[in-house]
Amino acid sequence: MSIETKISDCMLCVWDCGIKAHVENGRLIKVEGLPEHPVTKGYICPRGEALPDYVYSASRLTKPLLREKGRLQKVSWDVALEYCAEKLNDIKKKHGARAMAVFCGSVGVENTEVATFARRFKGAFGTPNLLSVENICYRARILARQLTFGRYPVDDPEYARCIILWAHNPDGARGMVGELIRKKLEKGDTELIVVNPKRISLAEKAYHLPIRPGTDAALGLAMLNVIINEDLYDKDFVDNFTVGFAELVEHVQQYTPEWAQEVTWLPAADIKNVARIFAQAKPSCIIQGINSLDQHRNGLQNSRLLSILQAVTGNFAVPGGWVEGPRIPLANLSLKDQEDPFGAKDYPIFSNLWGRKAPYGIAPLFPQAVLEGKPYPIRACIVTAANPVVSFPAAQRFKEAFASLDFLAVIDPFLTETAEIADVVLPACTFLEKGGLSYVYGIVHGEPYAMIHSKVIEPVGDSWPDWKIWSELGRRLGLGKYFPWHNDEEVVDAFLQPGELKDKLKANPIGAYFGEKQYYIYKNQKLRTPSGKVELYSQTLKDHGYDPLPVYLEPAQSPLNTPELYHRFPLILISGERAQEYTHTQQRQVPVLRNSNPEPLAEIHPVTATQYGLMDGSMAQIETKNGKIKMRVRTTKKMTPGVVSVPHGWSNANVNLLVDMDVFDPITAYPDFNTVLCSVAPA
Ligand SMILES: Nc1nc2c(c(=O)[nH]1)N[C@H]1C(S)=C(S)[C@@H](COP(=O)(O)OP(=O)(O)OC[C@H]3O[C@@H](n4cnc5c(=O)[nH]c(N)nc54)[C@H](O)[C@@H]3O)O[C@H]1N2
Ligand SMILES: Nc1nc2c(c(=O)[nH]1)N[C@H]1C(S)=C(S)[C@@H](COP(=O)(O)OP(=O)(O)OC[C@H]3O[C@@H](n4cnc5c(=O)[nH]c(N)nc54)[C@H](O)[C@@H]3O)O[C@H]1N2
Ligand code: SF4
Numbered sequence: 001m002s003i004e005t006k007i008s009d010c011m012l013c014v015w016d017c018g019i020k021a022h023v024e025n026g027r028l029i030k031v032e033g034l035p036e037h038p039v040t041k042g043y044i045c046p047r048g049e050a051l052p053d054y055v056y057s058a059s060r061l062t063k064p065l066l067r068e069k070g071r072l073q074k075v076s077w078d079v080a081l082e083y084c085a086e087k088l089n090d091i092k093k094k095h096g097a098r099a100m101a102v103f104c105g106s107v108g109v110e111n112t113e114v115a116t117f118a119r120r121f122k123g124a125f126g127t128p129n130l131l132s133v134e135n136i137c138y139r140a141r142i143l144a145r146q147l148t149f150g151r152y153p154v155d156d157p158e159y160a161r162c163i164i165l166w167a168h169n170p171d172g173a174r175g176m177v178g179e180l181i182r183k184k185l186e187k188g189d190t191e192l193i194v195v196n197p198k199r200i201s202l203a204e205k206a207y208h209l210p211i212r213p214g215t216d217a218a219l220g221l222a223m224l225n226v227i228i229n230e231d232l233y234d235k236d237f238v239d240n241f242t243v244g245f246a247e248l249v250e251h252v253q254q255y256t257p258e259w260a261q262e263v264t265w266l267p268a269a270d271i272k273n274v275a276r277i278f279a280q281a282k283p284s285c286i287i288q289g290i291n292s293l294d295q296h297r298n299g300l301q302n303s304r305l306l307s308i309l310q311a312v313t314g315n316f317a318v319p320g321g322w323v324e325g326p327r328i329p330l331a332n333l334s335l336k337d338q339e340d341p342f343g344a345k346d347y348p349i350f351s352n353l354w355g356r357k358a359p360y361g362i363a364p365l366f367p368q369a370v371l372e373g374k375p376y377p378i379r380a381c382i383v384t385a386a387n388p389v390v391s392f393p394a395a396q397r398f399k400e401a402f403a404s405l406d407f408l409a410v411i412d413p414f415l416t417e418t419a420e421i422a423d424v425v426l427p428a429c430t431f432l433e434k435g436g437l438s439y440v441y442g443i444v445h446g447e448p449y450a451m452i453h454s455k456v457i458e459p460v461g462d463s464w465p466d467w468k469i470w471s472e473l474g475r476r477l478g479l480g481k482y483f484p485w486h487n488d489e490e491v492v493d494a495f496l497q498p499g500e501l502k503d504k505l506k507a508n509p510i511g512a513y514f515g516e517k518q519y520y521i522y523k524n525q526k527l528r529t530p531s532g533k534v535e536l537y538s539q540t541l542k543d544h545g546y547d548p549l550p551v552y553l554e555p556a557q558s559p560l561n562t563p564e565l566y567h568r569f570p571l572i573l574i575s576g577e578r579a580q581e582y583t584h585t586q587q588r589q590v591p592v593l594r595n596s597n598p599e600p601l602a603e604i605h606p607v608t609a610t611q612y613g614l615m616d617g618s619m620a621q622i623e624t625k626n627g628k629i630k631m632r633v634r635t636t637k638k639m640t641p642g643v644v645s646v647p648h649g650w651s652n653a654n655v656n657l658l659v660d661m662d663v664f665d666p667i668t669a670y671p672d673f674n675t676v677l678c679s680v681a682p683a
């Protein structure tokens, strides 16, 4: 018997935690954290610990599947790929290359190989249409920060004296950040403020503001009102390094804490206190959650507000504030598009900010392109590393769109709900079954760190690495010259140009830093905004017809905006708080994780539950104007009365059947996953 320990990292989510993988006779038996990893320092979450059960899950795909006589049947790679090539060629002949779209999910955003090969393939095939979860996640905050700072700084909480967890619960979504904050609280070296309709566990030790969902802009504007009128801003920074302060001063006068009290359900006194603590602590750091602020009809402006709060208090590019790191110097393996993807011209800031082109189209417009042929018909799609039939809003319409295509292929290690309706399913191996490159900077935290991730086990069954699937499909379409690679090492070499970083990574199995965080950059260089300074007032937004300074917009569905709807649906639904057992729609098949979190639970305040005839543990029907689902109730005093929090990613009770796409942020096309009016009743 031989047990080997391999050093690698977990690529199930953005953290890329260092791992020690114990392998017995070629089989993964145990995974532990890697204490020597300088960023993750031995941390892994329950999903990381469960990796052996995940890779050997009975529901792994082990052979390609092809739909024959209505049913998906196992076939050889040759048969599956030949079929794909034939169909794709047909569609190209009939409708042009742009009638094919590639759809890439969250794993793809975080995994360089998965995303890059999807992009390279669509370029080689000749379609501009790459759709991505970045159409509903994260890109909006990047844009908001670029519009303000010319670059994308991220939170640097380690040195902060005041942290605001704003629409974010790190215990589910970013476990390591939760640990860091707890350590800092124990040492007494930070204040903690939590802005969340739920009293999350970290809120027990914090100044908690249980805000009405969707009213964060009102809070942010009122905080600015206090900070400016009480002279708590950083005068030196504002005078020397920003533009638009005079306009901001005038603009925020209307947004008093007393006004915000009515809108947010938060006492004016608390708003004032929190503004003072945040401005005076120095350095201060807002840790912004993603869903509830960006995924809103006013999402980009919400994110802009947080940038402005960081800026006027002098917390940009300082240790403990927001800071940017260098970009990893990788070869660009994407191919140039001949035209813009669909939707680009309707969302010009999202698609092309100052010549920085987004590499993808507008995914929320996908059902319209397929079902109505607008702006032109999409007839084929290859979905990789995504499960949009469950994960996207207006799930029913997305499903209808996918089902009505002339050709749908899915590349995934598992038979997802999206794969179940495909013509062809191509089994990808997981990250543990291939070598690759992993790096984290820019996604979640400011550590510019990379690793050549080593292969831990051989691919399960007849699954293949993503690069190989795209390359073999490319070869069958006569596009082989774009895919000259034959193994994992050649692919890593293609990303890493010869040079210092490549040598360092090859010499260090644990990985290496590729640069340092960039503090005080504004002092000796112009920022990459048109003015060269921090833009509190955005002329770019104004030129495009949007508000140059963030304003408050009442949620699209609300007691004030839609009183009739409110009469039928008197509660506010928020969705998608993360659980540490699961990534979105994944891992429900892993027994140890499922035992720990067996079913979706709707969280409701006990008084609200009683009002609607529900008790802890009872089954409820949750209904919105879009549909209904059934789910058990968990009553908790942690939830603000009148608010219902529902997890996402459960196919048997899919909250995205309740969420629609009527409400787009006009700048980013992001849907609204929160602030949906709902009712609850015993099921
Ligand atoms: N375990 C796990 N981790 C993950 C993921 C996963 O699927 N599983 N997904 C990753 C991805 S892709 C993403 S985008 C991130 C998401 O990361 P985040 O968006 O930060 O998600 P959470 O922190 O879980 O949830 C958001 C919190 O906001 C609160 N909230 C809801 N509505 C509002 C509102 O209107 N205002 C305010 N102030 N608060 C509100 C909710 O109560 C909840 O506690 O997580 C990442 N991390
Ligand atoms: N209501 C509501 N809906 C939401 C959210 C919410 O908060 N509320 N959050 C949204 C957000 S922020 C996001 S990012 C999306 C996520 O949406 P998706 O990306 O669609 O969700 P996942 O379930 O993570 O799908 C990833 C798929 O990749 C597969 N996979 C894993 N490893 C590999 C690999 O190496 N190669 C390939 N080819 N496939 C692999 C997994 O098996 C899984 O099927 O969900 C969104 N949906
Ligand atoms: S799933 Fe868990 S162990 Fe894996 S990278 Fe994410 S946080 Fe780390």
Ligand SMILES: [Mo]
Pocket (backbone or CB within 6 Å): 106, 133, 137, 138, 290
């Ligand atoms: Mo996301």
